[in-house]
Amino acid sequence: MRPPILIPRPETEHWVTKLAETVRPSTQKPISLLDLGTGSGCIPLLLCHLWPAGSVKAHAVDISPHALSLAQENAQRTGILPHSDHEKKPRNTFTTSMANLLAEDFPDTASRSNSPFDVITSNPPYIPWKEYLELPRSVSDFEDPKALFGGPSGLEFYHAISRLISRSDLLKPDGIVALEVGHDQADTVEALMRDTGRFRRTEVWLDPWGKQRTVIAQA
Ligand SMILES: C[S@@+](CC[C@H](N)C(=O)[O-])C[C@H]1O[C@@H](n2cnc3c(N)ncnc32)[C@H](O)[C@@H]1O
Known part of the structure; x- marks a missing residue:
């Protein structure tokens, strides 16, 4: 970790660990994962670490070049690298791209x-x-400030993610979305996910301190 990138929080580690136990990919049934606003890369790298080798291809985006360079450094340190055709042993892979998820032209090419x-x-x-x-x-x-400030209401990014899910084919028809939220945002974000019309089930996970922390939406 280093300034100005967000220091990973214990509440994030908590829900990511629970997500790892919920999704359970395998080498026979590998999955792909997209992390939006990856910062240090802590979410996809922890999942790549917890899931079996060869079970996930993770891609992460961030607007900040400093964040992406730290995420790549962290990936190198943990041995979670981009795909290589020369490798025989199955491995989880991690790639990144610089993109603005609020931009009209998001998703970016990568x-x-x-x-x-x-x-x-x-x-x-x-x-x-x-x-x-x-x-x-x-x-x-x-x-x-770009890692913290979510617009005047704090909800700007959740609106963007919900538009993205409604309008693009970024998520598979049976996919799952997991969004960390601020202390009084869970109900609004859960409603935003329901309003996309893409999900059968939504739920809110509590953090270790009993606060509503993560909105889960499952198609
Ligand atoms: C709250 S931090 C989370 C970082 C990391 N995922 C974590 O849990 O520690 C939000 C991240 O979103 C990135 N970000 C801010 N605005 C963005 C935008 N418009 N497009 C893409 N990423 C953005 C920031 O650079 C920052 O790394």
Whole structure:
């Protein structure tokens, strides 16, 4: 980890570990995963680490070149590398692309060429303007405002992700979406996912402190 990239939080590790136990891909039934706003790469890299070798191809996007360079460094350190044709042993793979997920032309070429995905994950920036101004300096001085600020209401990225899921073929028809949310956003984000019309089931997972932390939507 290093400034200005978001320091991975224990609540993120908690839901990602639960997701790893819920989805359970295998070498015989491998899956693809897209992580939006990857920062240090902690979400896809933890999943690549927890799932069996050869069971997942992960792709991650971020708008920040610093974040992507740290994510690639972390991937190298953990031995989770891009696909290579010369390799015989099955392995989980990790690739990245720089993209703005709020842009009209998202998904970018790299995300499109890896799509459709079985799993889409994101811990997007979700702090509303008013709360951003009140953040302790230990957070606002260290971490990139782009990693934290989710637009005036804090919900800008969830609206973008829900539009993306409704309008593009980024997610497989039987795919799953897992979104980390801020302390009072779960009900709104769950409704946004339901309104896409793509999911049979939605639920909210609590973090270890009993707070509503992750919206899960399953097609
Ligand atoms: C809250 S941080 C989460 C980082 C990491 N996923 C984690 O859980 O620690 C949000 C990330 O979204 C990225 N981001 C912000 N705006 C973005 C945009 N418009 N398009 C793509 N990524 C963006 C930031 O650079 C940051 O790395």
